Amino acid sequence: GAVVSQHPSWVICKSGTSVKIECRSLDFQATTMFWYRQFPKQSLMLMATSNEGSKATYEQGVEKDKFLINHASLTLSTLTVTSAHPEDSSFYICSARDRAFGTSGTDTQYFGPGTRLTVL
Amino acid sequence: AQSVSQHNHHVILSEAASLELGCNYSYGGTVNLFWYVQYPGQHLQLLLKYFSGDPLVKGIKGFEAEFIKSKFSFNLRKPSVQWSDTAEYFCAVSAYSSASKIIFGSGTRLSIRP
Numbered sequence: 001g002a003v004v005s006q007h008p009s010w011v012i013c014k015s016g017t018s019v020k021i022e023c024r025s026l027d028f029q030a031t032t033m034f035w036y037r038q039f040p041k042q043s044l045m046l047m048a049t050s051n052e053g054s055k056a057t058y059e060q061g062v063e064k065d066k067f068l069i070n071h072a073s074l075t076l077s078t079l080t081v082t083s084a085h086p087e088d089s090s091f092y093i094c095s096a097r098d099r100a101f102g103t104s105g106t107d108t109q110y111f112g113p114g115t116r117l118t119v120l
Numbered sequence: 121a122q123s124v125s126q127h128n129h130h131v132i133l134s135e136a137a138s139l140e141l142g143c144n145y146s147y148g149g150t151v152n153l154f155w156y157v158q159y160p161g162q163h164l165q166l167l168l169k170y171f172s173g174d175p176l177v178k179g180i181k182g183f184e185a186e187f188i189k190s191k192f193s194f195n196l197r198k199p200s201v202q203w204s205d206t207a208e209y210f211c212a213v214s215a216y217s218s219a220s221k222i223i224f225g226s227g228t229r230l231s232i233r234p
Contacts, residue, residue: 034222043210044164044224093164095222109222111156113163 002028004096006112013084014120021079021115023094029074030096034109035067038091050077084119091116122147122215124225132231133201141196141228143185143211153194154212154222155185164210170194181205203234 003026013019023033031052036044048069049057056069066088068080077096081088095109127142145151155167168179175187185196194211211225 036224041229043226046221046223049221108166108169111164 002026002096002098002108002110004094004110004112006092006094006115008115009113010116010118012118012120015085016083018080018082019084019117021081021092021094021117023077023079023096023112025075025096025098025110028096028098030077030098031074032097033071033077034095034097035069035077035079036093036095038093038114040091044093047079081117084117086119089117089119122151122213122223124211124213124223126209126211126225126228128228129226130229130231132233134233135203136200139196139198139201139205139230141209141211141230143194143196143225144192145194145211145213146192147213147215149215152214153185153187154214155179155183155194155196156210156212156224158208158210158227160207167196167209201230201232203232206230206232 005024005026007022011019033050035047037047038044046059047062050069050071052071052074058064066082068082071077091114093112093114095111097109123146125144153170156164157167158164167183168177168185170177170187178184183198185194187194208227208229210227212222214222
């Protein structure tokens with residue numbers, strides 16, 4: 001089956017620094033990737049939709065200047081948490097939509113294993 | 121915009137009991153429906169999905185779900201649970217017109233007593 005990887009799997013950083021998280025589709029091309037945030041014992045909250053070669057679409061309430069998303073190729077999307085603060089500590093999960101499904105209506109997304117970010 | 125509600129926050133069952141987890145969605149148009157499972161310490165896995173056709177969908181590990189359009193529901197069922205089914209279960213919906221954006225419910229934690 002389709003595999004999505006994330007790197008790093010966990011990261012600890014100091015407050016005020018920036019952290020980049022990579023999401024890769026390993027055996028398929030993904031024109032669209034999604035970034036989610038999951039707090040402990042809570043559901044996944046969609047942060048943004050990342051489209052290859054264009055600007056990301058952010059959900060309401062998500063600061064686009066704080067969470068920079070780049071989707072430079074069909075297999076890679078990155079999320080950069082800029083000037084991270086302790087409240088940004090969370091589990092960040094990406095998913096990728098298989099390009100082989102031509103229409104947007106019926107497709108399957110594959111989820112990465114997540115990245116745990118801890119900001120001290 | 122679409123939304124999903126899962127009424128059961130935490131369900132505790134004994135092994136071999138039957139399971140039904142409720143899921144209702146809110147959206148007026150065509151939807152795709154999903155159930156995902158997250159085992160402790162693992163990432164999300166797709167259990168089953170409904171796009172069209174037979175409203176009774178069979179997934180992996182003996183799970184099934186029934187789409188009842190009139191009730192805006194997509195409940196997950198399993199006739200006999202096992203201890204290994206202990207996990208968090210998420211119902212999710214994507215609107216056909218929204219370019220695959222998936223919205224998740226709040227999740228139901230399932231604990232199985234051996």
